[in-house]
Amino acid sequence: MAIVTTSCPHDCSARCLLRCHVEEGVIRRIDTDEGQEPQLRACARGRAYRQRVYHPQRLLQPLVRTGERGEGRFRAISWEEALARVAHELTRVKEEYGNAAIWAATGPGSLTLLHSTPAVSRRFFNLFGGATFKKGGMSGQAAEDASHCTLGVLQAANAPEDILNSRLILLWSWNSAEVVSGCNTTWLLAQGRDRGISVIVIDPRLTDTGVLADEWVPIYPGTDAAMMVAMAYVMLKENLQDQPFLDRYTLGFDRFRAYVMGEEDGQPKTAEWAAEICGVPAATIARLARLYASLKPAALLPGRGMQRAAYGEQSYRAAITLAAMTGNVGVSGGSPAAHWTPGSGEGARIGRLPTGTSPLESVFPTSKWADALLGGEGGYPNIKMVYSVGSNFLNQLPNINKGRRALSRPEAIICHEQFLTPTARFADIVLPVTTHLERCDICVQGEHAIFMPKVIEPLEEARSDLEIFTELAELLGLEGYNGRSDEEWLREFVAGREIPSYEELKERGVYRFQRREKVAFRRQVEEGEPFPTPSGKIEIYSQRLEAMGLPGVPAIPKYVEPWEGRSDPLTASYPIQLITTHGKKTANSVYANLPWLLEVEPHSLWINPLDAASRGIEAGDRVRVFNSRGQTVVPVRITERIMPGVVSLEQGFSYEPGQGTVDYGGSANVLTRDEVTRVGWGGTTNSCLVQVCRYEGEG
Ligand SMILES: Nc1nc2c(c(=O)[nH]1)N[C@H]1C(S)=C(S)[C@@H](COP(=O)(O)OP(=O)(O)OC[C@H]3O[C@@H](n4cnc5c(=O)[nH]c(N)nc54)[C@H](O)[C@@H]3O)O[C@H]1N2
Ligand SMILES: Nc1nc2c(c(=O)[nH]1)N[C@H]1C(S)=C(S)[C@@H](COP(=O)(O)OP(=O)(O)OC[C@H]3O[C@@H](n4cnc5c(=O)[nH]c(N)nc54)[C@H](O)[C@@H]3O)O[C@H]1N2
Ligand SMILES: [Mo]
Numbered sequence: 024m025a026i027v028t029t030s031c032p033h034d035c036s037a038r039c040l041l042r043c044h045v046e047e048g049v050i051r052r053i054d055t056d057e058g059q060e061p062q063l064r065a066c067a068r069g070r071a072y073r074q075r076v077y078h079p080q081r082l083l084q085p086l087v088r089t090g091e092r093g094e095g096r097f098r099a100i101s102w103e104e105a106l107a108r109v110a111h112e113l114t115r116v117k118e119e120y121g122n123a124a125i126w127a128a129t130g131p132g133s134l135t136l137l138h139s140t141p142a143v144s145r146r147f148f149n150l151f152g153g154a155t156f157k158k159g160g161m162s163g164q165a166a167e168d169a170s171h172c173t174l175g176v177l178q179a180a181n182a183p184e185d186i187l188n189s190r191l192i193l194l195w196s197w198n199s200a201e202v203v204s205g206c207n208t209t210w211l212l213a214q215g216r217d218r219g220i221s222v223i224v225i226d227p228r229l230t231d232t233g234v235l236a237d238e239w240v241p242i243y244p245g246t247d248a249a250m251m252v253a254m255a256y257v258m259l260k261e262n263l264q265d266q267p268f269l270d271r272y273t274l275g276f277d278r279f280r281a282y283v284m285g286e287e288d289g290q291p292k293t294a295e296w297a298a299e300i301c302g303v304p305a306a307t308i309a310r311l312a313r314l315y316a317s318l319k320p321a322a323l324l325p326g327r328g329m330q331r332a333a334y335g336e337q338s339y340r341a342a343i344t345l346a347a348m349t350g351n352v353g354v355s356g357g358s359p360a361a362h363w364t365p366g367s368g369e370g371a372r373i374g375r376l377p378t379g380t381s382p383l384e385s386v387f388p389t390s391k392w393a394d395a396l397l398g399g400e401g402g403y404p405n406i407k408m409v410y411s412v413g414s415n416f417l418n419q420l421p422n423i424n425k426g427r428r429a430l431s432r433p434e435a436i437i438c439h440e441q442f443l444t445p446t447a448r449f450a451d452i453v454l455p456v457t458t459h460l461e462r463c464d465i466c467v468q469g470e471h472a473i474f475m476p477k478v479i480e481p482l483e484e485a486r487s488d489l490e491i492f493t494e495l496a497e498l499l500g501l502e503g504y505n506g507r508s509d510e511e512w513l514r515e516f517v518a519g520r521e522i523p524s525y526e527e528l529k530e531r532g533v534y535r536f537q538r539r540e541k542v543a544f545r546r547q548v549e550e551g552e553p554f555p556t557p558s559g560k561i562e563i564y565s566q567r568l569e570a571m572g573l574p575g576v577p578a579i580p581k582y583v584e585p586w587e588g589r590s591d592p593l594t595a596s597y598p599i600q601l602i603t604t605h606g607k608k609t610a611n612s613v614y615a616n617l618p619w620l621l622e623v624e625p626h627s628l629w630i631n632p633l634d635a636a637s638r639g640i641e642a643g644d645r646v647r648v649f650n651s652r653g654q655t656v657v658p659v660r661i662t663e664r665i666m667p668g669v670v671s672l673e674q675g676f677s678y679e680p681g682q683g684t685v686d687y688g689g690s691a692n693v694l695t696r697d698e699v700t701r702v703g704w705g706g707t708t709n710s711c712l713v714q715v716c717r718y719e720g721e722g
Contacts, residue, residue: 024051028532030466030473031069032138032459034131035610036364037203038468039065040533041072043460043478050076050460050479063206063471063533068610071619075458076482078616082440082447082455083483092430093680095448102484105452106491110498112435116408117152123385124407126395126433127154130414132441132613135464135475136375137512138487140413140439145378147492148410150501153383155404157392159704161420163327165335166362168702172336172565173343173361175555179543180363181322181355183208183469187215188356191318193311194224195247195342195360197326200231201607205365205469209235221318223311225250225303226328227602228629228671229664240311241666243589244600244709246301247329249582250308251341253297255283257312258348264316265350272548273347274556275564279579292582300582300589302666316349320356327362328604333575333585333710335700340563340580347561353548355541365469372536373467374516376489388704390421390697396429411438412488415612417446418677421695421708424653424684439488444612445678445690457485463509465516465528472522472534573701587696587710589668597650597712599634599670603691606673615675626676626689627660630715631667635659638716645718648672650711653684653693656718670715674708682721 024046030038040056040063050073055065085105090096116124127148132140148154160167167177183205186192192215199208213235216222222236225247233239242250258264259280269276278287285291294305294312315321323346329338342360343352351357387395387403395403409430417426423445430436430449438450447453461482464475481487489505496504507515517525522534546552553559557566569578577583584590589600605611608620615626628646640646646659648670657672665671672691679688686693695708 029475032133033610035203086453122153123404125154128411132413135466142376144412149379155385157389158386159389161706164705165330165700169336169339170361179361182541189322191321193323196329198230198232202605227669243302245585248337248341249297249300252292254312264348268350274560322358323360334583353544393425393429408435415444422697455485587712601711601713603674609675612675627658629665629671633667635661647718655686657689
């Protein structure tokens with residue numbers, strides 16, 4: 024049996040090592056790195072990949088719709104016919120309505136250097152004369168906007184292993200034991216804990232990361248900025264802040280102080296004030312403030328759940344401010360508390376498929392895609408055709424019931440997919456795509472690159488997105504889309520870069536880059552280099568935000584009361600806050616159909632025993648979770664691992680529509696609101712009120 028090493032291409036923020044045991048062209052088993060530490064050890068999802076490649080529901084032939092949109096009735100057609108139809112529709116819509124009428128719905132299905140779903144589509148549509156793209160991330164948009172206006176960069180963090188130099192780690196909305204963020208983050212965390220570093224988790228749920236920590240601090244969703252501002256109050260009141268650091272490196276701290284002390288609005292932001300809002304006892308807030316200000320160096324590591332919310336910018340701005348107040352920016356063992364995702368910013372070390380530039384600037388906010396298709400509202404481009412590649416937007420973007428209505432509008436919907444996802448079911452033509460195991464590629468993340476050889480031949484008629492667009496480009500007479508073999512591209516990506524040679528990468532399988540800078544902003548703090556902001560300082564007061572003058576976006580970090588939070592009048596009908604999380608069984612909507620992974624933990628709604636009891640909900644029940652936008656029926660898990668007043672549901676599971684607005688698949692987005700954060704149009708799925716009741720069956 025041959026052992027072939029590769030990795031995964033999906034959107035989970037890690038690139039680990041998979042070892043495929045192949046016999047006569049068939050994968051028999053997949054395991055992972057068992058070598059020297061630090062390993063690139065894969066999770067259960069990667070190791071279960073055999074079940075995904077050979078899944079009985081894999082799409083292996085081009086399909087054309089025969090039933091109504093969404094019904095799921097299709098007939099197989101030849102590639103020749105399928106591509107001719109797609110080319111015809113592209114030409115027709117372009118001629119009748121112009122390129123902006125095409126929504127190129129690209130998603131993160133594959134995030135590698137060559138077969139990248141966003142890159143292959145952008146390259147195609149840029150040659151074709153442009154298309155409309157969605158704008159504003161679901162992932163970390165508000166965090167990025169906050170980091171950019173405060174620190175001048177979209178992302179920044181110390182090297183992952185630097186947490187071992189910390190004395191205190193505050194994992195704020197961060198669940199690295201389940202939500203992957205680099206290969207070894209949790210392994211490092213476990214080592215840190217064993218060395219006696221204090222680890223504290225602040226999260227409405229006791230996650231697996233919380234289980235590993237010394238302390239779990241439950242907090243109401245959307246209220247983190249209130250707690251952080253109160254920590255600042257305690258520090259100022261007791262004179263615990265690092266004033267020399269603030270004087271030297273920050274801008275506008277006095278204005279923040281005036282807000283915190285109540286000089287601005289008459290309300291001192293005391294621990295008691297925050298306790299009312301966030302549900303964390305005042306004594307705990309004060310204790311954490313003293314701890315963070317005294318135990319140094321300390322790393323406040325923010326996750327993204329708290330910013331995928333109304334006014335999500337504020338929690339990150341407040342976190343960065345606390346990091347500055349405690350002098351933890353630019354020091355080993357500290358953390359700037361900025362947005363961070365491993366794997367970005369590494370592009371310069373190795374090439375990738377060039378996308379060219381768009382001849383057209385046409386966008387709408389990601390969460391507003393249904394409004395754009397429904398037309399009228401918002402002045403969005405008038406969409407007549409949807410072309411989806413590596414995206415499951417109907418299931419993954421908010422307000423599925425509105426989305427479903429919107430999908431009756433376009434004249435044509437085309438989808439490249441591996442499975443008949445909720446989105447693909449609405450397509451007119453579905454084109455079957457290979458998995459990464461059936462094509463060759465390279466992936467990069469953080470400090471390493473992994474060569475991804477073709478492990479097996481493509482199953483039946485599946486083709487790569489790149490092949491599909493190459494053929495379409497030929498049919499449409501577009502020149503210059505692709506004149507190279509996959510291997511020629513990969514050679515070009517490696518040539519003249521840090522990796523010595525293509526052959527060496529192929530031979531070794533994994534290449535570890537030289538680590539560049541271990542401590543973010545070290546030069547700014549040690550050598551006096553300016554921060555990359557307009558003032559050269561950490562902008563606690565941001566002139567840029569002031570100039571924008573957006574409602575709910577003050578120029579200094581403040582707690583801004585969220586919509587669909589605990590004080591919203593909507594609580595009269597929908598009294599419970601729903602958070603929809605990323606989980607260990609899935610990478611967004613990928614893997615949600617693998618039986619092996621459901622054995623890890625069944626899909627369920629988490630609810631506190633108090634909330635269950637007051638509703639007559641018992642273990643083993645199914646519940647109906649609902650609000651004005653929709654309802655979903657799911658099994659319940661009654662557990663003290665979630666605080667009262669909050670329920671949680673892992674996102675990614677497939678929409679299975681019943682009558683009206685009901686879903687039986689436990690799909691989170693039948694409930695979520697299609698609203699965006701103010702600065703950069705980020706997702707706000709965690710600002711969502713619901714009611715829960717026992718499911719008694721229909722009728
Ligand atoms: N296994 C796995 N890994 C993944 C992914 C995946 O689907 N599966 N997805 C990848 C992608 S695309 C992304 S964008 C990232 C997402 O990474 P994150 O956004 O960080 O992940 P989430 O699970 O949404 O949120 C993290 C934690 O925040 C908590 N939380 C929610 N709301 C609040 C709040 O208001 N305050 C506080 N303090 N905590 C809150 C949640 O309970 C959760 O435990 O993960 C990446 N990694
Ligand atoms: N309620 C709620 N909703 C959320 C979130 C949340 O926290 N709460 N998180 C959001 C976040 S952060 C993200 S990033 C989005 C992600 O949501 P999407 O952008 O829709 O991405 P995925 O769910 O990763 O879906 C990728 C699709 O690509 C397909 N695919 C995989 N490989 C390939 C390939 O090589 N080619 C092609 N053509 N297709 C391929 C997969 O089968 C899958 O259907 O979800 C968002 N949705
Ligand atoms: Mo994401």
